[in-house]
Amino acid sequence: MQTYFFILAALLYLGCAFMPSERRTPISLGIVLGWVLHGGALLSDMFAPEALRVGFAVMLSATLWISVAAYWLENRNFSLDSMRVLVLPVAAVSVVLPSIFPGNMIVLAGKSDWFLAHIAISILAYSTLTIAAFHAVLMVLQESRLHTRPGPAAQTGWFAMALDRLPALLTMEKLLFRLIGFGFVLLTLTVLSGVVFSEQLFGTPFRWDHKTVFTMLSWLLFGLLLAGRRWQGWRGRTALSFTLAGFAILLLAYVGSRFVLEVVLHRVLT
Template identity: 85%
Template sequence: MQTYFFILAALLYLGCAFLPSERRLPISIGTVAGWLLHGGALMADMFAPEAVRVGFGVMLSATLWVSVAAYWLENRNFSLDSLRVLVLPVAAVAVILPSVFPGNMVALTGKSDWFLWHIAISILAYSTLTIAAFHAVLMVLQESRLHTRPGPAQSGWFSMALDRLPALLTMEKILFRLIAFGFILLTLTVLSGVVFSEQLFDKAFRWDHKTIFTLLSWGLFGLLLAGRKWQGWRGRTALSFTLTGFAVLLLAYVGSRFVLEVVLHRILV
């Protein structure tokens, strides 16, 4: 049953992604309907009595579920309609991943009470930094459009949506607000994973590719925030750090889990 809800949510996301900007009410209602279907099916698929499903498909789907909510809320406060053409198609793909790559169920018996909190915080961290990466892509497109004279082929609805974005300085403030919040959540994720590894995962902390990539991403975002505060970093420097940090973070969990689950057929927590 969840599979049908996942597919319906994906279709709603795709439909809303490519509606003209003027159809604000259908876009808003369709996005919320898709988000509710996505979330309900995801929760039913993830949780069972005394067990939780983990895997790169579930994690990516949950990350995009939160990212869609973040887009919808931000679009209430600022004119960020062009962000939906980036977020919703990716969410439409992510929403069906748990059906294709289900991962594995992990028994909660004997696990620390903080195990689910660790998963929830890590999903929120990845989601916040995912929407920050989408936001950075939007800023790259916005800056590029400012330096080129739009021709007839560049006057589509997406180009007009770019023209309605807030000023780059406002976009930059939103970006750093997202990065700062995501960095705090990522810090909590790292600390809980390092300090309470044995209680959370029933094994001592170890240096593996997942840990190294996560810490590298954490360092990149931390350096960006420090550079912003002490050196006034902005513009292309900020965008490059954001996209690089996100790419490394993506490799930390989603990339490594994909290799382990799909390529090597290994089941890990």
């Protein structure tokens, strides 16, 4: 049953992604329905009595589930309709991945309460910075369009027209840094809760594995970006480059490394 819900949610996401912008009500309702189906199936798939399913596909799906909600709410306040074609197709792919790559169940008995808290905070951090990355891509496309003079034929596409309806670049930049600031706070809490969780479970504050290294590198990049923004006035291409680089490294921290371990190397880890 979960698989059918996942497939239906993916189809709803895809349908809403490429629906004409004028159909705002069907798009909004379709996203909400897909999000509810996605969340319900994900919840029942992740949690079992005294056990939790982990894996790159599950965590990616959970991240995109929250990212869809963040996009929907952000689009209610600002005209960000063009982000649909970026967020929803990726969400549609992430929805069905747990059915293909189920990961593994870990027993929660004996685990610290920090374990679930750490996972929840990290997913929120990844989700916020995922939306920030989509936002940065949108700004790159918006800036590129402002510096070109497309002919009449190129202006008829709905995505091009949606780009033209985006808020001014300065407004988009303010939104981007608001997302990055919030995501950085969550990422900091992820690192701190990870220290507590690691110390209670493994007896050491840090496990210097790939996940820790990539997470710390991403944290340093986003922190440097915010510091540069505050004291050096960084903006434009510099801000976008830092955002996308930080997100790429963060993606490698868990999703990328788990993909290699689970799918390429066929290793099952907790």
